[in-house]
Amino acid sequence: MFHATGRIGRIPEEHLNRLLAFGHPVTFASGTRLFEEGGAACEFWLVEAGAVALDLHVPGRHAATVETLGAGELVGWSWLFPPFRWQLGAQAVGAVRALEFDAEAVRAAGERDPAFGRAITLACAQVIAGRLQSSRRRLLELYGPHGFAER
Template sequence: MSALPTEHRNQLMRMATEVSFPQGTRLFDEGGHADRFWVVRTGLITLDIRVPGRRRPVIESLAHGELVGWSWLYRPAVWHMGAEATTPVRALQFDAADVRGMCDADPWFGHEVALWVGSVLAHRLQSARTRLLDLYAPHGGGTSARG
């Protein structure tokens, strides 16, 4: 959330609810309805994806200050990954419909939120690509310097 200008971060924080998750809690699964998102305060959350016939590979680990969930912002609001608390977690939770409503009511706020979430999305897609290449390409294909 630090990527948001202070004014917009403060607006968003007024909508936050503190939540806790015990270790092993699934926050969401790929394909489910994305109706909320979180910012981690303490603990660790891993993102994973379904791979038919295999255990879910961990794509990325998220810790303090990181956004968990971006699918809520983009129609049809369906999770593209899964998330699990791998340690006890404390987080700020946000209702997606409320935040989208605030984005509609204040276009500048909406613009800043879209830039924030979009930058997280770009990073997550690159992380997923690299992790999947490391797992499934011959000889660690994700570490190549080729563009």
């Protein structure tokens, strides 16, 4: 079972328990593609064990890994925002065990119960903000002023 100590954002326990009730366990073999950039975002996952690489299509080359997510992390947030299309691709790195959620069912529950919907949206926003900050740090380490990373 997923433990609430992961990095999915802060969700009040009552809303976390409600969200977890929507999940069902899945496993992915190493190399399994969870989704492709531009595809319909119909589900999302909370990783229990293993790792998932998020990647970006690079024309004429292999997909570039932009981040690797592990236990306790949310895989996928494009399901929450129209047009519900994946912004990246994702692939299992080794065997992965996760909870899978039907995005439409979670969105519908959030529409019926605005407090639940707000809690889920805020948790996803926290994840997105954290990943944006990580991306900024990586870009600054690569392209920023010399010595920036040491500050």
